[in-house]
Amino acid sequence: MIFDGSSERRGSILVTGGAGYIGSHAVLALLDAGWPVIVLDNLTTGFRWAVDPRASFVEGDVTDSALVRSILTYHEVAAIMHFAGSVVVPESVVDPLKYYGNNTAATCSLLRNAVDCGVPHIVFSSTAATYGSPDVAQVCENTPTRPINPYGRSKLVVEAMLADAAAAYPINYCALRYFNVAGADPAGRTGQSTAGATHLIKVCVEAALGRRELVEVYGTDYDTHDGTGVRDYIHVSDLADAHVHALHLLMDDPEASHTMNCGYGTGFSVLDVLDAVERISGREIRRVMRPRRPGDPAALIADNNLILSRTRWRPRHARLGDIVRHALAWEDQLARRKPGQPVGQREIAA
Incomplete structure (x- = not known):
């Protein structure tokens, strides 16, 4: 089914984790598309200044049922975009219960409140980590899901929970x-701002700007064009746009639910990324080669045919150079931002 713009826009969109990296971009995409937005974030990893001033902001946790219910009812929330949770894979291995708490149990609480308050749609932030180490380089939604860490498993359990809820309640x-x-x-309105972030392009950009001494490359003997791991890098603004299209899809057919990959269907190696950052920044990055890390696949690339066929979502920033340039520009802006610099958002009562 393709969204044709016919959905009636009633109520607000609640964005949980909307002060974080991906969530703040989704807030921008929704606002730019004309939706009223309420952001709920406990600011554990998010930033108050990252929330666009056109959105309303509530500081709090998705597990606070009284708070969540008051937001859902007072603001006549029509749908939820759920980004709140924990996302660092190595941390999930050493502290798995944190991930089952923040990702799985917290989503169960949010879903219960959504059902009880009559909110019919939810767009969920899942992950390719649900596939684990697949036997194929390019994965589709039917590729077996065999997560290899608690982070991936915590998200996969939520996917099952959503499917069960959609079968039992009036929600998709x-x-x-x-x-x-x-x-x-x-x-330049928002970007990746978390200190110590592990995303490769973020790490490479920090190194190019002198904020890291080096970049470690894990594995140089993979069966890829240069021996390093290949991944599908998606621009965060394209991903945010995909969420808006997913929202329209749910509203156009309330009986249907969907699980879809978000990627470009092309891959770049670690060395490709390093070369691109060096070329665009004009600065050399020190590279240190390390052995492979357990569980890292040689390549992980999205088959994105499903989202392309079901929606009108089309990438606008798929060139690696564009992704790197925008990351560099943001990192430079972030370095010049004054700590606690106000951006004029308006606070609201729940």
Whole structure:
């Protein structure tokens, strides 16, 4: 089914985790498309200044049922985009219960409140980590899901929970499985701001600007064109746009739910990324070669035919150079931002 713009726009969109990296970009995409937005974020990893001033902001946790219910009812929330959660794979291995709490149990609480308050649609931030180490380089939605870490498993359990809820209650959902998210808003309104972030392009950009001494390359003997791991890098603004299209899809057919990959269907190696950052920044990056890490596949690329066929979503920033340029511009802006610099958002009562 393709969205044709006929959905009636009633109520607001609640964006959980809307002060974080991907969530803040989704807020921009929704606002730019004309939707009223409420952001709920506990600011554990998000930033208050990252929330566009056109959105209303509530500081709080998705597990606070009284708070969530008051937001859903007072603002007549028509749909939820759920980004709140924990996302660092190595941390999930050493502290798995944190991930089952923040990702799985917290989503169960949010879903219960959505059902009880009559919110019919939810767009869920899932991950390609649900596939684990697949036997094929390019994965489609029917590729077996065999996550190899608690992060991936915590998201896969939520996907099952959503499917069960959609079968039992008047709610539908879209789970979007992200591949490697990178870049920043082309207009410089928000970007990846978390200290110590592990995303490769973020790390390379920091190194190019002198904020890291080196970049470690894990594995140089993979069966790829240069021996390093190949990944599908998706621009964060394209990903945010995919969420808006997913929302329209749910509203156009309330009986249907969807699980779709979000990627470009092309891959770049670690060395490709390093070369691109060096070329665009004009600065050399020190590279240190390390052995492979357990569980890292040689290549992980999205088959994106499903989202292309079901929606009118089309990537606008798919060139690696564009992703790197936007990431560099944001990193430079971030370095010049004054700590706690106000951006004029308006606070609201729940």
